[in-house]
Amino acid sequence: MKGSLTKTVILLVGMYVFLKFILPLFTAPLPASLIFLYLALTLASAMIFYTMSGGSLDEFMGPIGRFLTGTGQTGIAGTARILVFVLFPLLVGWQTYTRLAPSDVPPAENRTIHPAPPGEFVGLSNPYERTQNNVMMGKGLYAAFCSPCHGANFDGKGPAAVGFNPPPANFSDPGTIAQLQESYLFWRIKKGGVGLPVEAMPWKSAMPRWEVELPDEWIWKIIMGEYDGAGQSPRTWEEEE
Amino acid sequence: MGYQKIFSVALGLIFTVTGAGAPCVFASDPPPEDGGGSVAVRLHLTDGPVPSGDPNAAVWDTIQPAEFKLAPQVHWPDRIQEVTVKSVKVRGMHNGQDLAMLLEYADPSEDAADAAAIEFMVGDKMAHFAHGQEMLQVEGGPVNIWYWKKEDGKGTDMSAKGFKTIRAQDNQNVSATGAWQEGTWRVVFSRPLQTGDDHDVQVTPGEWRNVAFAFWDGEIVDGAVKEQGSQKAVSSWWYFRAEPPPDNSIYGYVVLGIALAAGFEFFLLRRIRRGNE
The missing domain is CATH 2.60.40.1190 (Immunoglobulin-like)
Structure with a gap:
């Protein structure tokens, strides 16, 4: 049983075990679609290899042909062949049904969480010095205007947060404000949800357009208070270089 | 609509033949955030x-x-x-x-x-x-x-x-x-x-x-x-x-898909047997 078909099957099983169970020990688990793509590439490579000569092609396809035609089959192999012939059309029928059956799942939404800010906000720096007083003032303003949604603990879990979709940002998460520059926060606070571009679904965000209620000075100080309270630092140009 | 459904039958057949339906078997992507x-x-x-x-x-x-x-x-x-x-x-x-x-x-x-x-x-x-x-x-x-x-x-x-x-x-x-x-x-x-x-x-x-x-x-x-x-x-x-x-016409297209797949099997077998002869 050392035919090329057997080798290919062993290769595919080995590849699957490696991608599915061994690789995640060292890195993030691969999505199923990517595992499938890698297995398809492996199979395609094997097919190319075995179709390079007539001999190797016969060796590869021989067992498949013998199985399908039922040559010399008895017992379990014969039953398996009948099962394959019955199950294959049923599988096609199932695929057709799942593609056509009405779905109760709403359209998928691909929301860009951190879209690019308009040009005039890029590269702005906080004009206020990071003094104890400024940070304290920022935290006070944060408590008054931002904490109902973003939470007194800067974790996005304020009393008003529960009903909103998308939920308010969790500033203590290293994936939010720690990844952004102060100028980005200035844009988001000033223009609010309605200032977002189309890919960020501005029609869903409950973030107020604070420029109509708060002076810029307060917004810059709120940003200071947010970073300090959440224990994060803004991303800077120096770090990117 | 008819063309779309026939296209779906064809896709069902193609997906099954090429194994592109396999992601169903391997489906293990994490569910969307709750x-x-x-x-x-x-x-x-x-x-x-x-x-x-x-x-x-x-x-x-x-x-x-x-x-x-x-x-x-x-x-x-x-x-x-x-x-x-x-x-x-x-x-x-x-x-x-x-x-x-x-x-x-x-x-x-x-x-x-x-x-x-x-x-x-x-x-x-x-x-x-x-x-x-x-x-x-x-x-x-x-x-x-x-x-x-x-x-x-x-x-x-x-x-x-x-x-x-x-x-x-x-x-x-x-x-x-x-x-x-x-x-x-x-x-x-x-x-x-x-x-x-x-x-x-x-x-x-x-x-x-x-x-x-x-x-x-x-x-x-x-x-x-x-x-x-x-x-x-x-x-x-x-x-x-x-x-x-x-829409009961879906079931008609499912039957069509099954019939096409069975036909595919029939012609595949005939071809292999002729090849062997």
Whole structure:
């Protein structure tokens, strides 16, 4: 049983075990679609290899042909062949049904969480010095205007947060404000949800357009208070270089 | 439609032959982040009349509700930090002509100023959930709001595109009835699926549309109504869809798919056998 078909099957099983169970020990688990793509590439490579000569092609396809035609089959192999012939059309029928059956799942939404800010906000720096007083003032303003949604603990879990979709940002998460520059926060606070571009679904965000209620000075100080309270630092140009 | 279905049969065949159906077998991608609660309301298709005007009709209890959490309105002034209505259960029905939606929510007291509203986007343009207010980088559309207030005793069909633009429409198509019992409001809104009015949401069975909700607790506290105007409980945009009529032609295409696959097997076998000879 050392035919090329057997080798290919062993290769595919080995590849699957490696991608599915061994690789995640060292890195993030691969999505199923990517595992499938890698297995398809492996199979395609094997097919190319075995179709390079007539001999190797016969060796590869021989067992498949013998199985399908039922040559010399008895017992379990014969039953398996009948099962394959019955199950294959049923599988096609199932695929057709799942593609056509009405779905109760709403359209998928691909929301860009951190879209690019308009040009005039890029590269702005906080004009206020990071003094104890400024940070304290920022935290006070944060408590008054931002904490109902973003939470007194800067974790996005304020009393008003529960009903909103998308939920308010969790500033203590290293994936939010720690990844952004102060100028980005200035844009988001000033223009609010309605200032977002189309890919960020501005029609869903409950973030107020604070420029109509708060002076810029307060917004810059709120940003200071947010970073300090959440224990994060803004991303800077120096770090990117 | 016929071509699309034949294409689906062909795809089913191709996917199966090439093994592209295998992701089903390997499906292990993490599920989407749990947002809690429902994401969509299904308007169940019924043969008979929809129970418009009857929030306590027995048929409502045969429908599994969608449930949406609500937040105090903090998006624009005047804000409110604490609201009475924390979540709403929504059930829906339609019969191809008319639709009815039942909103069920907890409110400890029955008050004249208690109110509920359902909001829809109108047409194809996306509208901001706060009364279709202006968006800075996207041209938004208007919203259609169905409003009910206990003391009015009826539904009002309204339009808005931006703050302070809300107004009752000239053409009123919405009816609404509320019933309060033991701390729970059940309010049923009804309307024809299609109205022919450009200011209204038009509901086509099978088509997904956006929907949002708002509630006011009209209790009198210290001589003033507790929640009114922009001080209310709100939801974000969610989805709803009027269930399409059953399409039995699907089964015909499934049979066609099975027959094609069996034919494929037959010709494959014949070819291999001829090759062997």
